[in-house]
Amino acid sequence: MLGQEIASSYQELSEEVEHLAEHPELVEEGEVDDDQEDTSSAILPVLDSESATSSPSVRFNKTCLKNVFSVILLFIYLLLMAVAVFLVYQTITDFREKLKHPVMSVSYKEVPLYDAPGIALYPGKAQLLSCKHHYYDHIPPLINPGQPGEIECTTQRINYTDPFTNQTMKHALIVQGPRDVKKRELVFLQFHLNETDQDFSAINYLLFSSFQEFLNSPDKGEFMKDCESSYSSWKFSGGFRTWVKMSLVKTKEDGSETVEFKQEKARSAWKVRFVDGGVNSSFRLASEKVLSLAQTSVVNYIDQRHKPASDQLFFVVFEWKDPFIQKVQDIVTANPWNMIALLCGIFLALFKAADFAKLSVKWMIKIRKRHLKRRRQAMNHIS
Secondary structure, eight states: OOOHHHHHHHOOOOOOOOOOOHHHHHHHHHHHTTTTTTTTHHHHHHHHHHHHOOHHHHHHHHHHHHHHHHHHHHHHHHHHHHHHHHHHHHHHHHHHHHHHHHHHEEEEEEEEEOOEEEEEEEEETEEEOOOOOOSSOOOOSSSSSOOOOOOOOEEEEEEEEOOOTTTEEEEEEEEEEOBBBBTOOEEEEEEEEEOOOOOOOEEEEEEEEEHHHHHHHHHHHHHHHHHHHHHEEEEEEETEEEEEEEEEEEEEEEEEEEEEEEEEEEEEEEEEEEEEOTTTTEEEEEEEEEOOOOSOOOOOOOTTTTTOOEEEEEEEEEEEOOOEEEEEEOOOOHHHHHHHHHHHHHHHHHHHHHHHHHHHHHHHHHHHHHHHHHHHHHHHHHH
């Protein structure tokens, strides 16, 4: 039995020697790498040979298990690397999508005073009768409606060419708007149109953000052309009292800020009747309140079938709705610092996984070299 075991061991070692003869670099690398680790086996070759010959199956099973375990770990870390690469791609894709689709953020800022807006009116043939500033929504009754009254507002008249046609000359009356929102300051204007040949009687107007900028502008005509190109125009009708409540909206987009006005309009129908009081005849106004909130202008239709009186009165009130300025701006929800931190973590995991895979491969090669070296030592001992 002992002879058969020695013969079989000799046959295995001879096969290993032939393999090492075909690959001499394995023997040389193994000798260089494992000199310090295998000093015990070099000192006690007999014990190594005895252990190698006494329990070869146990040692083979342990080496096989270690190799299988290393291969499994290697595949696990390769899978983790694939997951990390997918996370990097998904993170970058999500960040680019969020950059393309920012979220609109709305905030409100309370102010005690507004910068007085400019009210550009285009009365045409209508005549400005009175203009006054009132407070706390208190407008005293008109004594002589349709007759010239006091003009207490800061006004300027200006002529400029139409920015859209460059041929038509436009005549604008610029009025300084209300400022003190705490006292609910308002501006009340009255116009009179003596004759009209139109079926619809209305006065156009537009609002711009700062009356002081208009005064400081060196070229007021160009300033008004820019305002007409940037702001929307509105109308208020003859025969109605139009109450305009303004609110200011500032929008930031692509680094530029734009300003626009939002309006709520309440209208009351005014009936003017003549009361015969002898020599001291006067007009009295009786209001039938037909209030309606609207975002569009409604004009008064003038029926010309029965040749009614051609006089038209226009009443308009401008007031701030509330002391809050609405600010709208684009916000990118993707935080670049969060993305950078996530990418750093993912790349760190990738490097650690690659380092572990490299060490695993080196460890497997080292185990194989050690096994071949012990086989060679056992072969030398037997020989």
